Amino acid sequence: MRTTVALFALAVVAGCGSSAKPPRTTAAAAQPAPDACSAAVVPTAAQSRALSVPTTTIGVRGFPFGIATTPDGRWSFLAEGGPSSAIAVFSDGRSAPRLVRTIAVPGNALGVGLADEGRYLLIANGDGATVVSVARAEAGAPHPVLGVLRAPARAGLVGGGAIEVASSPDGRFAFVSLEGSAELAVYDLRAALAEHFGGAGYVGSVPVGRLPVGLAVSRDGRWLYAISEIATGRSHPRLGYRGSHGTLSVVNMATAERDPRDAVVATVSAHCSPVRVALSPDGRTVWVTARGDNQLLAFSAARLRSDPTQALLAAVRVGEAPVGLAVVDGGRQVVVADSNRFGAQGARSSLTVINAAAALAHRPAVLGTIPAGSFPREMSLEPDGRTLLVGNYASRQLEAVNVSALP
DSSP: OOOOOOOOOOOOOSSOOOOOOOOOOOOOOOOOOTTTTOOSOOOOOOOOOOEEEEEEEOSSSSEEEEEOOOSSEEEEEEESSSOEEEEEEEEOSSSSSSEEEEEEEESSOOEEEETTTTEEEEOOOOOOOOEEEHHHHHHSSSEEEEEEEEEOGGGGOOOEEEEEEEOOTTSEEEEETTTTTTTEEEEHHHHHHHTTTTTTTTTEEEEEEEEEEEEEEEETTSSEEEEEEEEEEEEEEGGOOOOOSEEEEEEEEEHHTTTTOOEEEEEEEOOOSEEEEEEEETTEEEEEEGGGGEEEEEEEEHHHHGGGGGGGEEEEEEESSSEEEEEEETTTEEEEEEEETOOOOOOOOOEEEHHHHHHHHOOEHHHHHHOSSSSSSEEEEEETTTEEEEEETTTEEEEEGGGOOOO
């Protein structure tokens, strides 16, 4: 059964509030028009103290997008978009990652993810998802690109725009957010590999909001969390749910693997232009970056399914146009990439560090900021929890941040 529930929006701090009483937040801000949903009318966070954290910056040829690190922590893969789409393969040492090789891939290399316990690298390529053998990529062996997951023409996914990927914990299924189609494509990865990508792998698509982007899978493999920048359907201002708001959808993965059209169990407002989502290690908190509101949002994973109108736990003001995020220090801190991708006057790109417990208790939660290159976009925490890899898109850099040195 599919149930869509509207979540009351915040009237304070959010760029798109309603008349509902908001929870306490960590900062106050001017209140724009209730239906406004634009970063241009939302003030950025007050300047916070700079944190002294060791970082290393490595220049790359393309425009960094997705990043993934192997479960053993020895290798990382950086998607480089642009005219020469490629995957940069890094050997992860104790001091800093070292570029070993690049692998040309079809399409435009965007979001990445690992599947089947790190055996395969999935790369959203604008059309579908490229599948790369991790063992061959690490060894520099020939033909590391195994094939491409594509929806057949009969699926009618007009617009495509594959941008982010995720996979089921057992490695069998792959999920691709289609930014131009308001849907998530579902593929049986094992079937696609067995059929040498002859088209047998496509299962169907999950309908979500418009401009779907970020994806995250619960550790138990039961739930897929999907972010859409704009809600579909009619607005419901009485409920604080407007068409210009973005959404967070909860997808039953078992249902999505056999009947994708009926897999969404709840959809809630996630304020203005939400773009990425990450989970706390215990799976209890769902963190979302609302780029249009300059906010980090926290939702209760349990309430999203049982009582969605009460699922929003906190909203923290961060820097300009936040995109990527990572949960570090065993869930005690969240690092947010303040992209400043639209070049707001007086703003700068940085990484904002949030105290998770303080945020959930509605206390001041911003610990400080770490310098970043231009347009920090995606992040990957190495398995030992010590190093956070950040792709600085516009300045073409991979930044390695020693998060074990955070206060």
